Amino acid sequence: MNFTKFPRRQYIQGQTPIEFLPSLTKALGGDVNLYVKRDDLLPGSAGGNKTRKLEFCIADALKKNADTIITCGAIQSNHCRLTLSWSVKENLDCHLILEERVAGTYNKEASGNNFLYQLLGVKSIEVVPGGTDTTAAMEKKAQTLKAEGKNPYLIPIGASNAIGALGYAACAEETMNQLNNMHLDIDHIILPSGSAGTHAGMVAGMIGGNMGIPITGINVSQSKEEKEEKVYNLAVETAEKLDIKGNITREDIVCFDEYVGDGYSIPTDSMVEAVKLFARTEGILLDPVYSGKTAAGLIDLIRKGHFPKGSNILFLHTGGSPALYAYMDSFR
Ligand SMILES: *Cc1c(COP(=O)(O)O)cnc(C)c1O
Numbered sequence: 001m002n003f004t005k006f007p008r009r010q011y012i013q014g015q016t017p018i019e020f021l022p023s024l025t026k027a028l029g030g031d032v033n034l035y036v037k038r039d040d041l042l043p044g045s046a047g048g049n050k051t052r053k054l055e056f057c058i059a060d061a062l063k064k065n066a067d068t069i070i071t072c073g074a075i076q077s078n079h080c081r082l083t084l085s086w087s088v089k090e091n092l093d094c095h096l097i098l099e100e101r102v103a104g105t106y107n108k109e110a111s112g113n114n115f116l117y118q119l120l121g122v123k124s125i126e127v128v129p130g131g132t133d134t135t136a137a138m139e140k141k142a143q144t145l146k147a148e149g150k151n152p153y154l155i156p157i158g159a160s161n162a163i164g165a166l167g168y169a170a171c172a173e174e175t176m177n178q179l180n181n182m183h184l185d186i187d188h189i190i191l192p193s194g195s196a197g198t199h200a201g202m203v204a205g206m207i208g209g210n211m212g213i214p215i216t217g218i219n220v221s222q223s224k225e226e227k228e229e230k231v232y233n234l235a236v237e238t239a240e241k242l243d244i245k246g247n248i249t250r251e252d253i254v255c256f257d258e259y260v261g262d263g264y265s266i267p268t269d270s271m272v273e274a275v276k277l278f279a280r281t282e283g284i285l286l287d288p289v290y291s292g293k294t295a296a297g298l299i300d301l302i303r304k305g306h307f308p309k310g311s312n313i314l315f316l317h318t319g320g321s322p323a324l325y326a327y328m329d330s331f332r
C-alpha cells in the first residue's frame with residue numbers, strides 16, 4: 001500500500017505496542033490467548049484512535065490553507081478532544097458541535113473529555129439535541145466563520161471518511177509488520193465499531209496487505225445490519241483510494257450488536273465488569289463507551305466458546321479512558 005501520495009502529518013513515531021495479556025487470558029479460562037494492540041497509548045492528549053485518522057485529515061486541512069477546524073461528536077467525544085488537541089498543536093482554531101444524544105446529560109461542568117475541551121482552550125462549543133443533522137450544523141458554523149474572514153475545514157464525526165480511514169489502513173500495515181517480526185500468528189482481531197473508520201480502515205488494510213486476519217467489530221451503537229453496511233461502504237471507498245487490488249466482500253464485514261445495551265454511551269453491567277477485569281488483571285484502563293463495551297463482547301464470545309480452543313485473539317484498544325472520569329458512579 002502506498003500512503004505517500006496523500007498529505008500526512010507525522011504525529012506518531014514508531015509503533016504502538018502489541019502485548020500478551022497473561023493474567024486476563026488465565027482469568028478467562030485459558031482456552032484462547034489474548035493480546036492487545038495499545039492504540040490507547042498513541043500520542044495526542046490522553047491518547048486514542050483518532051490520532052491515526054487526524055494525521056491525514058488535518059494534513060488535508062493544512063493543504064487547503066485552513067486556519068480553522070470544525071468537527072462534531074457526542075458530549076464526551078474522544079474524537080472532539082483529539083481534534084482539538086492536534087488543532088492546538090497546529091495553531092488552528094477549533095470549534096465543536098456536540099450532540100446531546102441522551103437528553104439532559106450535557107453538563108458544562110462535567111469531567112472527562114468535557115473538562116479537557118475547556119482545558120485545551122476550545123474556541124466554541126455548540127450543543128445540539130440528539131438527532132440533529134450535525135453536518136448541517138457544522139456547515140452553518142462554517143458560513144458564520146467565513147463571513148468573519150476565516151477559512152474553516154470540516155472533519156466529519158469520528159474523522160470517519162475515506163481520508164481518515166487511511167490512518168487505520170496504515171495501522172493494519174503496522175500491525176502486520178509487527179506480527180511478522182514477533183512471529184505471532186493472530187487468528188482473529190476484535191475492535192469497536194462506531195463511526196466505522198477504524199473497522200473499515202483495518203479491513204481495507206488487511207486485504208491490501210494480503211494477510212487476511214478476520215476482523216470482528218463490536219457495535220457501540222446501531223444494529224448489526226446498519227453498521228455492517230456502513231463499514232462495508234467505507235472499506236470499499238478506502239480501498240479504492242489506496243488502489244487496493246484485492247476484493248472486499250460483504251462477508252468480510254462482521255459486527256455484533258448484542259453489547260450496545262440501551263444505546264450509545266449508556267452503561268451496561270457487562271461493560272462495568274469488563275472495565276474492572278482489564279484494570280484488575282492487567283492494569284489497563286478501558287473506557288465506558290467504546291473499549292469497555294467491546295471488551296464485554298470479547299469476554300462474552302470467549303465464554304460462549306465462539307473462538308476455537310488455542311486461538312490467538314488481538315484486541316485493538318482504541319483508548320478513551322478520560323471518559324471514565326465522567327462515569328465514576330457506574331463503577332462504585
Ligand atoms: C471513536 C472511538 C472508537 C470508534 O472508532 P470509529 O472509527 O468511530 O468506529 C473506539 N474507541 C474510542 C475510544 C473512540 O474514541
